[in-house]
Amino acid sequence: MGVVVEPGVPPEIAGMLRANAPLLARVRSGWVPPVSPPAPRRRSPSSVALLAATPVVLALMAVLLESPAAPAGFVLLGAFMLVVLVKTSTLGEAPVIERPYERTVYEQARLHDGRYLLPDDFDEEARAVLLRAQRAIGGVLRSHVNAEGLLDGARNAVMLPEQEWEIARLLAKLAALRADHRELLDRGVAPEVAAVIEPLERALATSEAAVVARVEALERYAGHVADAERAYHAREQIEELRARLPRYEELLAESGADGLSVPELERLAEDADQLERVLRRSVSSAHEAFRYLEG
Template sequence: MLRVVVDPEVPAQVANLMRRNGPLLSRFRSGWNPEARSGVGGAALGVLGATGLLTVAAVAAVGAAATPLILLMMVEAFVLLVLYLAKRPAPADSLERVLYRHTRQWQGRFLVLEDFDLPSRQLLGRVQQAIDRILRSRVNGLGLLDSVRNSVMLPAEEWEIARLLAKLSALRTRHHDLARGGRTPEVAAAMEPLERALAASEAAVAARVEALERYARHVAEADHALLSQHQIEEIRAHLPEYEQLVAETGASTLLAPEIGHLAQDADQLQRALRDSVRSAHEAFRYLDG
C-alpha cells in the first residue's frame, strides 16, 4: 500500500498526520470539505428547530386557555435556549477539519494515490520499499552507514521521485486523451517528439529508482554479513570447549583443521562486512549525485 508522500519542508508533525490519513486526503482531493457547514453546528440547529416546533405546538395546544403570563414564560424559555446554544463554546476541531486546514496551507506539498497512474504507482512502490529496507536495516541503526544523512536524503529523494512521477502521470494521461480519437498522419508526426520526451523522462526516473534499489541491495548485503559475523563470533566464543573435547577424546588430528577454519571464516566475514559497507557508501555517493 502506497503511503502519502510529503515534501520534507513540511513540518514533521503535519507530515506524519498526512501520512497516517491518506484516505482522508483523497476525500479532500475529490472535493469534500468538512468545513462546509453553517456557523452554528448542525446538531445545534437541529435542537433549535425541534425546540421551536415544540414551543409553537405547545402554544397552539394551550390556546385561549393559557394566560398571557404562561405564554410569555414559554417564549422566554425558548429565547434563553437559543442564546445558550449560540454562546456555547464550539467543540474542539475534529481531525477532518484540522487536516483539511493543513492541506490548504501546504497545498502542492504532498501527493496522494490519485496523483499517480499505474506505472508510476509501481515505481513509487519500489522507491518506498527500498527506503524502508535501508532505514530499518541493522547496519543503519548501528551507525555503520551515514544514518543522519540517510534520514535527511532518503525522504528528499522519495519526494523528488514522487514529484516527477506525478508530472509524468499527468502528461501521460493528457497524451493518451489527445490520441484517443485517432490520429491523422500529421498529428502522429507532431506527437512523435512528445512521445520521445516522455520516454526519455520515464527512463531517467526509472534510473533514479534503480540507483536507490542498488543502494538498498548493498545495505542488505551488509546486514547479512553483520549477522553472519555475529553468529561466527558466538561460535568462536565456545571454541575452547570444543578444543578441549577433541583433545580429551584424541580426535584432534581429525578435527583441529576444521575448527581452525572458524578463525579464517570470521576474518573473511569481517572483510565481507567492510566491503559491503564500503559498497553501500559508494552507492550512497552515486545516489547523492
C-alpha cells in the same frame, strides 16, 4: 503504497497526512467538513441555587442588622458576597470546544497543498516504479548496518526521503502527462498534428527513462547495503560461535577427541576474518553507490 509527503513537512503533520489518504482524497475532490457550532452556555445548578437563595439571605441579614446580633449579620453579608464574587468570576469562562479531527485534517491538507501526493496521482506504470524506489529506500533505512553507523546514517535519513519525494513528484507529473496524451490520441489526431506527437512521445519516454535510472541507482545502493547486511549478520553469528569455542575445546579435551576436531573449530577464526573483509568491501561499495546518488 500510501501518501508520499515532502520531507520538509513537520513529522507530526506528515504522519497525520499519511494516515488519512481517503480523507485527503475527499478534500482534493472539493469536500469541506462542517464547522462545529459553539456549544450553548448553560447555567449550572449552583448558579440557579445562588439566585434562589439571594432574597432569603438578604431578608435574614436585614433582621440580624436590626437586632442585637448585628455582628453576625455583617459576617453573613461578607460570606455571601464572597460566594457571589467567586461565582460571577467563573460565569465568563467559555467552555472548551474540541475541533473535530476531520476539520483538523482538512485544514492541514489545505495548508500543505502541493506538498503531498496521493495514490490516485500515479498511474499503474508510475506506481510500479515508485514502489521499487520505496522498497530500496526502506531496505537501507531499516538495515542494521545503517543503524550501527557503518553507513552514513545521518545523510541517509536526509537524502533518501528527498530522493523518494523527487522521484514521486516526477512520476506524478509523468502520469498526468500520459493521461492527457492518451486522451488526445483517443479523440483522434489530425494528420497535421501527427508530426508533433512523435517528439512529445519521445519526451515522455526519455523523462521516464531518467526517473527509472534514478530508481535503479537506489536499487544498486540498496543491493550493496543488503550484501553488507548479510555479512554483518554472518559475522555476528561467527563471533557468537567463537565465544563458545572454549567450552567445545574443553569438552573435546576431556573426551580425548580434541585432536580430531580442533582444525575444524579453528576455521571459525578464519571465517570471521573473511567475513570482516567481505563486510568492509560491501560497506565500501555502498559508500561508492551513495556518492553516485549524490552526483
